[in-house]
Amino acid sequence: MTIDLYTWNTPNGRKISIALEEMGLPYKVHPINISRDEQFAPDFLRISPNNKIPAIVDPDGPHGKPVSIFESGAILLYLGEKTGKFLPRDLGERIPVLEWLMWQMGGFGPMPGQVHHFIALENEQDRRYGLERFMKETRRLYAVLDRRLEGREFVADKISVADFAILGWAWRHERHKVALADFPNVKRWYATMMARPGVTKGFEVKLG
Incomplete structure (x- = not known):
């Protein structure tokens, strides 16, 4: 299933596109133009309550249910746990x-x-x-x-x-x-x- 990536061309945004590519996960980019304050739109607020990019929605989250995640560090940890890549088990x-x-x-x-x-x-x-x-x-x-x-x-x-x-x-x-x-x-x-x-x-x- 394809992960939805809500992001913009910033350092924090690039962290996640790099991780998704390195982990081989399919994803679709949804640009959030922060220069136009699109991060304050109600639809994005439901995904990222802190009004910051990036955020993701994984339709195949824990227990097979959709999950949304905000904060780039949390996203990286989630993706590492999900794939078993780039995050040691030990x-x-x-x-x-x-x-x-x-x-x-x-x-x-x-x-x-x-x-x-x-x-x-x-x-x-x-x-x-x-x-x-x-x-x-x-x-x-x-x-x-x-x-x-x-x-x-x-x-x-x-x-x-x-x-x-x-x-x-x-x-x-x-x-x-x-x-x-x-x-x-x-x-x-x-x-x-x-x-x-x-x-x-x-x-x-x-x-x-």
Whole structure:
């Protein structure tokens, strides 16, 4: 059965298209144009009560019943559980996946997102303050990731949903004003991820 993906061309949206492609799940894209406030439409609110993309509807959910899921991290965990892919069954192996997925959700997303916001400001004083604050933290997070990837191919040793989550935001490194050359382990990991056929398709699919 085909999963319905409600999304837009954002880092969080790309996380899910990448995961769906990598897991080999059929899906249909329903663009939600956030620049036109389509995320506030009543029909979308029933799927995503927080008015944020992405969200999915799986007609073949638990016990064979349809289920809707919002929040990109929750979606990734659900898809990993559903397919048995990119989410280890062993608790010891699963712990670092959960740690780095939560690291992305709590920091490596909100902080670069603030950089996106302040870059666009016209007021130079506000712009300078915001960029000084949030670009410093964004670079710190890249450094954390770089240390984690030293001697590792993927963040939890084996490729997982955590890599998909982080990649969605690392994809925007140029917009963050971050040169991957400053973080060689991240640069190597990024090249490895972007060379995967499923990742390539996940970025190529039209989301909006």
